[in-house]
Amino acid sequence: MNEKNKNRHYYIPKRSGIGFGDVFAITLIAAAAGIIMGLLFAPQSGLKTRNILNKKIEELQDRCRFALLEARVMGEEILEKSIEKAEKVSSKVKNKK
Template sequence: MNGKNKNRHYYIPKRSGIGFGDVFAITVVAAAVGIIMGLLFAPQSGLKTRNILNKKIVELQDRCRFALLEARVMGEEILEKSIEKAEKVSSKVKNKK
């Protein structure tokens, strides 16, 4: 290290105290408060609101089931292609010996 660089000071920014976990927790709490406030100030009756919520929950369950089924099919296709590629590579290696 030469004499010129000896007295240089470099600025290193400090990280803020908020991490991913904190942001996630704040988001979840804010969403819950928003849902509760929306239900409290909803113009519908309690029965009507519960019926709407039940329909939305059923729709969400159906979407999740479909997404899970779709992911399973895609995973099986990827697995089959991977096995085929592995067999091709294996046969090429065996043929070179």
């Protein structure tokens, strides 16, 4: 490295604080708010609107339960693969000693 570049400081920008999870959560909240507002301003009786809301909420709960179950299964698979790889690496290290 030459003298000119030796004392140079480089600026590395930081990532913004918003990630995929934040965007996903905001999208879900906005979608839920839109559905609720649409149902509240729809020309239907209060009882019918509440019944529709309850059905939509139950559907959303079912979807969330399924997504959580799917995430758990995927997490367990990743954990099992990680353990297998760690055991392989560990055995290779032990064999080299």
